[in-house]
Amino acid sequence: MNLLHIDSSILGEQSVSRMLSRAAVERLKERNPAIDIIHRDLVAVPVPHLTGDHLAASPAVMDDIAFGEKLLDEFINADVIVIGVALYNLTISSQLKAWIDRIVIAGKTFRYTENGSEGLAQDKRVILAVARGGLYRQGMSLASSEHAEAYLRSMFAFIGVTRFDVIVAEGLAISEAHRESGKKAAFEAISVLDPRCDF
Template sequence: MKLLHIDSSILGAGSVSRTLSAAIVAAQTAQHPGLEIVRRDLAAQPLDHLTGAHLAAGQGATPENAALAADIASGQAALDEFLAADIVVIGAPMYNFSISTQLKAWIDRVAVAGRTFRYTENGPEGLAGDKTVIIASSRGGHYGEGAPAAGLDHQETYLKGLFGFLGVTDLRFIRAEGVALGEEARGKSLEAAQGEILKLAA
């Protein structure tokens, strides 16, 4: 089995989502002996955002320079990693009510018509449903169902819609909320999330 571990937080060692994603990977490794792990840190080695030149190259045009060619190759590697993985663990913090720009750049490389989804006469069809995706979600406030700010959640709702579109039906969230509301709130949220990780691997 193969596990793809992705982090997208810009906070380094102080990141809650990185702490959670590492704990999820450790639990999955214990549950699946011999698990092969591929690591991609989108903050340390970001993919460029898509441009018209990227799209032209995707349609057969020659990349206009070596830097673009190298970035296209990195994007193809990211897609290949995603397709090859049986389990995908993604550290996805909420920034300004959505995901990080680094994670969005990665998504734009894996949401590819003909590879992870296709359009049919009956509508779009996901092609990447043969994997488990586990999201390590961290949020400074409270945005869950029933919270006053729930309507501002364009992080988990986006990821649910995106991976559903790609055909993923086994999508799980490990969430730490309210981590910016003081040390006590942060500690309780992390403790609860760690408990959910243990249940996930049980």
Template sequence: MNLLHLDSSILGPLSASRQLSASAVAALTAQAPAAKVVYRDLAASPIPHLSGAQVAAWRNTSSITEQPNASAETDDVALGSEVLEEFLAADTVVIGVAFYNFTIASNLKAWVDRIAVAGKTFRYTEDGPEGLCGDKRVILMIARGGIYSQGAPSAAMEHAETYLRGVFAFMGITSPDVIVAEGLAISPEQREASLAAAETQIAKLV
């Protein structure tokens, strides 16, 4: 198994999503000791936001016209290719999803922008778009300070899980595993109970 592990929280060791994603990877690799794990900390080493150079490279056109910027643009495109190939090579992707201002962290959005590539992870056909990554498993470990689950008063403000489900479905991954710990900022007791419930779900991952 090739496993890609991503974290997006800016809180370091205080992060609940990091705790949960690490637990998920530990549970999976305990069952598959020979698994190859590639790890990216998107907060410690952020991927630059999508650039014109990257889009030009996908379209096989040139945007590297100003010599002083040529090296930076080349490096940007090379990093984008590396990130995409990591995703394509992975059988399983575990993502620690931090929830900021009702959605995902911008560093995770920058990663998504580098893997949503026509002809690689999806394609356009006469019958509409077709995902090309249906053989991959994606596991989302989501930590939320408030309560945003279905039926909650704030459910309409949840734009992290819904966004990621939509993006991955577009790539053909229609049934990601999603484990959510929420209400973490309400009280210490709520945080402890929510994390414990999430860990129980993680223990059932196979």
């Protein structure tokens, strides 16, 4: 089994999404001690944003194109993907968006057909470990402004992922009490996360 662990928060060790993603990976390792893990920190090693030169395969960006192919291979070879998702300005970080742009590739993770698009990544499980400063859950005033989890659900569904878990710590910027209760709820959700990687 192969697990790809992605972190995207700019806050380093203070990041709640990093704490949650690390805990989710540890939970999976408990049941699957032989699992092979690749950790990719999108802040420590940024993924360059796509440009017209990429599409034209300009000689100036050949190293970057090779890096993009490595990112795609990591994703394709993973059975489970755990992503630490920090919410910035109502959506995902630009670092995570740059990574998404390298794995959502026609002919690799999806294809166009006469009946519409077809996802090619049906064999994967994605676990999102989301950290949000405000309260975005159903019924809260910011619910309609949450564009991180919603976007990632759409993108992974587009490429065929149907096995999806979302762990959320929210209210982290409201008060210390909200921060602690949000983290506690998220860690409790991780503690009961199905650790199986082979279903």
